[in-house]
Amino acid sequence: MRKGTARDGKRSSSAASASEGQESSDAGQVATARKADDRRGSGARRTSGEPLRASWRPAPSGERDRGQRNRGRLARFARTYGWRVYALPILTVITVLVAVDTASTGDDTPGGQQAATPASGEQSPGPQATEKRGAPVNLNIPTAKLPAGQDFTPAGKGSWHVVPGDGKKVGKGGEEFTYTVEVEDGLDPTSFGGEATFARMVDETLADKRSWIGGGQVSLRRVGPDHPDPSFRVSLTSLETSKRPDVCGFSIPYPTSCWNSSSKRVVINLGRWVRGAKAFASDMITYRQYAINHEVGHALGNNHVGCGNDGDFAPVMMQQTFGVANNYVAKLNTVDPSNRDAVPRDGKTCKPNAWPVLDSRPAN
Numbered sequence: 001m002r003k004g005t006a007r008d009g010k011r012s013s014s015a016a017s018a019s020e021g022q023e024s025s026d027a028g029q030v031a032t033a034r035k036a037d038d039r040r041g042s043g044a045r046r047t048s049g050e051p052l053r054a055s056w057r058p059a060p061s062g063e064r065d066r067g068q069r070n071r072g073r074l075a076r077f078a079r080t081y082g083w084r085v086y087a088l089p090i091l092t093v094i095t096v097l098v099a100v101d102t103a104s105t106g107d108d109t110p111g112g113q114q115a116a117t118p119a120s121g122e123q124s125p126g127p128q129a130t131e132k133r134g135a136p137v138n139l140n141i142p143t144a145k146l147p148a149g150q151d152f153t154p155a156g157k158g159s160w161h162v163v164p165g166d167g168k169k170v171g172k173g174g175e176e177f178t179y180t181v182e183v184e185d186g187l188d189p190t191s192f193g194g195e196a197t198f199a200r201m202v203d204e205t206l207a208d209k210r211s212w213i214g215g216g217q218v219s220l221r222r223v224g225p226d227h228p229d230p231s232f233r234v235s236l237t238s239l240e241t242s243k244r245p246d247v248c249g250f251s252i253p254y255p256t257s258c259w260n261s262s263s264k265r266v267v268i269n270l271g272r273w274v275r276g277a278k279a280f281a282s283d284m285i286t287y288r289q290y291a292i293n294h295e296v297g298h299a300l301g302n303n304h305v306g307c308g309n310d311g312d313f314a315p316v317m318m319q320q321t322f323g324v325a326n327n328y329v330a331k332l333n334t335v336d337p338s339n340r341d342a343v344p345r346d347g348k349t350c351k352p353n354a355w356p357v358l359d360s361r362p363a364n
Ligand SMILES: [Zn+2]
Pocket: 008, 258, 294, 295, 298, 304, 319
């Protein structure tokens, strides 16, 4: 029941983002090429010897007589005004082409790429090409931004070491999980109080009766560097390393912790550990307890949920780092397909909460 696949570990869309950018760039070249083709097309008509207006506005057969009368008037008009008669429709068409191109490439894409839109009005107007293009993800979630605060090492060395120490089994549940506490190499310890402080916070949180052991189904035991195969590794990780596709990925453009089921790594983002999240305001202890319980919750097989009842404490498996309002967190569904039905857009807002078990009652 517990050892399922967690959602966060599946995020990795840096490649997808790159390919979207590439599509925009290539399509822009296609648009330019088509524009050039249009110009060549007009030129070809001009060399055919036909009157310019005839190729653009062929008269229906029923209007032939009237058309001939009109052509007589136009001929007199042309004799009077010379080349300007031909210049007027050319200028009109060029103006239309430029207007179409400008209007349809005005929308924004990541990285400032211009939209792919054929300039020709004959083939397909702007909106069709815009739909084909990969839609830019606009995640405007004000509560998801990293708060201002203390400095931290932005990028570690990309490898981890196990913090020495082990512990007794906590909890009475029949299914036992082992874990290590690890810290990325190259992190300045002053921002998080050193690795022993980090390890103590992890141990105390997981040993609390309000944590997963309080549900009565699992027990936990910390193991040291010599353990060959711990169930999961709680790992303090720099912001840049967390973005790696083999760590958390970066499909959601906000700093985040995650669970990576392939490496069995519970990734705790150092930036979040130091700065917290807006929903928790200045309550760093509660935020850190939340981060540990949420990500370890994935390691134990739990998936994301939303706020159940307006005004209640948020479920620990809600993505509270990004906010405690369902409408904000639901925006994440557009990025992570595995989250698509996790949170309804129903306007409910909860209060921040770090614990799976509230009031000593089982979470479920
Ligand atoms: Zn999660």
